[in-house]
Amino acid sequence: MNTAPYDYLISVSSVNRFYSKLGFRTYEGTWTGLLGALIDQTVDVALEPVTAHPARHQDMEFIFPIAETMCNIYIRQQETSTVRDIFMAPFSARLVACVLAIAILAASAVILISRLAPSGAWTPPNPAASVLLIVCLIFAVVTYNAYAAFITSVLSVRVASLDTVAAVLHSPEFKIGYIRNGADQMYLMSTKDAQLNAFYIRGYSDAENLVSSAEEGLARAARQNYAFFAGQRAARSTLR
Numbered sequence: 001m002n003t004a005p006y007d008y009l010i011s012v013s014s015v016n017r018f019y020s021k022l023g024f025r026t027y028e029g030t031w032t033g034l035l036g037a038l039i040d041q042t043v044d045v046a047l048e049p050v051t052a053h054p055a056r057h058q059d060m061e062f063i064f065p066i067a068e069t070m071c072n073i074y075i076r077q078q079e080t081s082t083v084r085d086i087f088m089a090p091f092s093a094r095l096v097a098c099v100l101a102i103a104i105l106a107a108s109a110v111i112l113i114s115r116l117a118p119s120g121a122w123t124p125p126n127p128a129a130s131v132l133l134i135v136c137l138i139f140a141v142v143t144y145n146a147y148a149a150f151i152t153s154v155l156s157v158r159v160a161s162l163d164t165v166a167a168v169l170h171s172p173e174f175k176i177g178y179i180r181n182g183a184d185q186m187y188l189m190s191t192k193d194a195q196l197n198a199f200y201i202r203g204y205s206d207a208e209n210l211v212s213s214a215e216e217g218l219a220r221a222a223r224q225n226y227a228f229f230a231g232q233r234a235a236r237s238t239l240r
Contacts, residue, residue: 070232165195177209178229214238
């Protein structure tokens with residue numbers, strides 16, 4: 001293009017090279033992948049979503065921002081069936097069998113005492129029947145209060161929601177992952193945020209938690225207790 005008083009010539013090569021990995025800076029100070037090719041001038045211009053943080057500004061130049069994206073942690077929807085089923089939770093098979101056995105024994109004892117010493121419908125015939133009736137009533141009261149206390153304790157305890165990075169990190173049952181050698185991993189590794197650094201370390205500590213694509217990560221997050229860190233743009237394009 002020509003602009004007075006200087007002439008500029010932009011030469012565009014028709015050779016395109018594709019790199020499977022974005023690359024990162026090693027401990028020796030060298031860059032790998034696409035960024036390494038840019039540094040050693042194998043390529044002149046690199047097109048890839050890259051976070052322009054100060055460490056990269058020392059070795060390369062960035063043009064004006066073309067697009068901005070947001071990163072999210074994707075987890076499956078929390079189960080709510082536990083709250084609906086709490087009324088039947090205390091009644092295990094063993095407990096029901098014990099209650100039925102005690103009820104049968106108490107009924108048999110009452111019938112036996114009534115036949116040996118018949119009396120009125122509501123009046124115990126002797127002290128033994130009175131003691132048995134009192135024991136049965138106490139047992140019923142204790143059982144009812146224990147059941148009511150269990151229901152109250154479940155309803156009064158607030159279930160912690162996973163709405164922050166700290167909440168996910170403090171959930172040992174959740175596995176943490178992201179795309180292996182992707183831009184999200186590079187961001188987690190280089191960010192100054194302590195929680196995101198902890199997120200990166202926990203995911204990197206187990207190679208099985210890392211995935212090869214956003215589709216694989218979202219599928220795992222939907223099936224199991226898996227927290228998947230990904231850019232909003234990549235995740236939305238996968239969900240579509």
